[in-house]
Amino acid sequence: MRAAANPHHNAPPALPFVHDADTPAIRVRGLRNAFGDQVIHDGLDLDVRRGEILGVVGGSGTGKSVLMRSIIGLQVPQAGEVEVFGVSTLGPADTDAQRDIRRRWGVLFQGGALFSTLTVAENVQVPIREYFPAISDALLDEIAAYKVVLAGLPANAGPKYPSELSGGMIKRAALARALALDPALVFLDEPTAGLDPISAAAFDELIRDLADTLGLTVLLITHDLDTLHTVCDRVAVLADHRVIAIGTIDELVASDHPWIAEYFLGPRGRAAMDARTRHHDMNDDGV
């Protein structure tokens, strides 16, 4: 059934290189975040396996983005541990271990967060320049060129500035920058928010393809049920300040938590599920 859920993805591909495959890509234990009196997370545990695409869902205000920011070290939690590839991300940012971890992840922010004074291709070069200053400019240009096209942008998007791009192209350019250092782990914050359905579907497909090709581990925050169905291997549900359930969509649907049932079996959830079934049937006919 799980294989059927992802027609073009039967097993997570082996990572090209793995230190020790047993440690999860991300390990969060006892995370607590609160702003003033408002508790966002309390005792939150989460494991992201290597090579999987994990979707994070939850109602507005359940702290999906805060969770992502805690993992990548932008938000210092009040308590708890966060480990990425077995290294704690809560220490000071300027140590070698921290720099090494930062080199191994890429982040796609919701609004793209492209540097507005640089062109798309120059945006892609920024992380490479920062970590590998020895690479020559000519080589850097070549690397940026294929990265831009790999992220699904047309070749003429390279010299454009972010202000000249459409919403879908901004997301792709931001994805190209997130993948600049060939990270093993990618964080995507609402990758399809604000895109029209056609662009959103194309972006879902791009994420799936790249994750398969590059062997990425992906943590994906989304409200988009279609994305959950077409892209994610597993889904984590955030509610009551913690992860209340994690598993494939079919496993989640089988659970009896009212919020989860409402989420996946409400009118929108059903529509997305039907779409997936139809898509899947069509693929079967093709084969």
Add this chain to the structure above:
Amino acid sequence: MSLTPDFSIDGDDGAATLRLSGRLTLARFDSIHDRLHAALAEHGGIAAIDLGDVVRIDTVGAWMVSRLAATTGARIIAASAEAKVLIDAVGRSDQPVAIRPEPVFPLVRITREVGTSVIDTFAELKGLLSFFGEALIATLALWRHPQRIRWNAVFTGFEAVGVNALAIIGLMTFLIGVVIAQQGAVQLRQFGLEVFTINLVGRTSIRELGLLMTAIMVAGRSGSAFAAQLGTMKLTEEVDAMRTIGVSPMEALVLPRVFATLLMMPLLGFYAAMTSMIGGGLFCWYGLDIPPLTYIALLRDIIPMTDMWAMLIKAPVFGIVVAITGCYHGMQVKSNAEEVGRRTTDAVVQGIFLVIVLDAFFAVFFTAIGWQ
């Protein structure tokens, strides 16, 4: 097996095999790319690329291999399944992509930029004038329907533009009064006319410097604030929301700010003149032994009422100029946050510039009508 990327070339020219080994990744890339290309140039063609000893490959390594295979026509052998997928995907993406826009010939660029900025300047002037016109028309409409005047916003403006500026303007003009008196005294002492320092301080404070300094400070404090506030409201579409509800942004946002500045400027200008004369007076007392009562009595003789009128005529005009410039630039913001910063700068620079230009006109005009 070594992790450092390395290579060896075996076999004869034209049928040689390039054997790559180690980690072909971005982190170790610069050490191999140049060496490899130098060796290949020396060696001539290769027929096969052997990836059997490659421990790890990422997109950069895959790109190098696919580029090599494409340029030399060599076959790729002994690649792992993942490496094949990666090399295929990257190979498809390897297209010529421009990194930055085409550079323009300097002479052409300079000419173009000069032309554009001349056109922009006139467009800006026209925009500013038509914005002023719109504000006038909206004012006339308010004249007919005074119940629509937003007094709350006007009073908030009094506080923001006037009351909150008292401390900084007072301190600034006080110090300027001291400096004028001190510098004037040094020069006038050469002629034994130190007592004329009082003329200098009194007349410049009332007629010119007090108000001019105030206008500059208000342009810096409030003109910039207006531009930033309205610009941000434009960005968050608050201004559009107002329009759709039927509230005129001109009435709700611009006019209260203009009225507030227009009414505060004469008061602030007078206050600035007073603090400036107090500063000058303290220097006269301390440095020239002129007691305060004498200083005040002399000031009353020296300063003609026309100086006061000149100041009171100029002040509201400066207020309008500063407020209109600020609001105009705020309302011109479109699309992105960067523009808010640029427009705020423009508001201050143009506000101060216009105030000084108008002040020069007024100076000539008042002298011409006999207000010496």
